[in-house]
Amino acid sequence: MIRECMELVFNTKLTGPPERYALKYVNLLTEGAHPFDMSQTTVQIKLGEFEFREANTAVHADIERNGCVSTVDIASGAKIQLPGAPEAQGVLISVDTVIQATDETPSTALPRVLEILHETEKEIFFGLLSGSALEKLGPMYPAKH
Numbered sequence: 612m613i614r615e616c617m618e619l620v621f622n623t624k625l626t627g628p629p630e631r632y633a634l635k636y637v638n639l640l641t642e643g644a645h646p647f648d649m650s651q652t653t654v655q656i657k658l659g660e661f662e663f664r665e666a667n668t669a670v671h672a673d674i675e676r677n678g679c680v681s682t683v684d685i686a687s688g689a690k691i692q693l694p695g696a697p698e699a700q701g702v703l704i705s706v707d708t709v710i711q712a713t714d715e716t717p718s719t720a721l722p723r724v725l726e727i728l729h730e731t732e733k734e735i736f737f738g739l740l741s742g743s744a745l746e747k748l749g750p751m752y753p754a755k756h
Contacts, residue, residue: 618721628712631710646688647667667688685702
């Protein structure tokens, strides 16, 4: 669907070539003991010898991987409200991955770039989940061709 939409944009000739490509993934982990349960992640935070409250914990970091820069935000106690659904609260994980465009024709570059962005986001997101959270989510991976 992304490729179809972008092809329509490229074909309009109303924009110049892209400077960068980006893909963002956001998920709320709700399977913890409580909405502030960071044990759903592999995040380890140490503030010297000081104890910190699990409540209201937030992490912001940039990760370089696969030629991309991913901005990762993790926040405990996040609340979301989707239309027609009850409010949910838990640990929010956001992975926003960017790769710089090259001189390659956008239509040609897009499938390759989307695959790099998608693989990078999966590596980072699933790498941030604890074993028990991963088991509870039960992700299924499609077979590669």
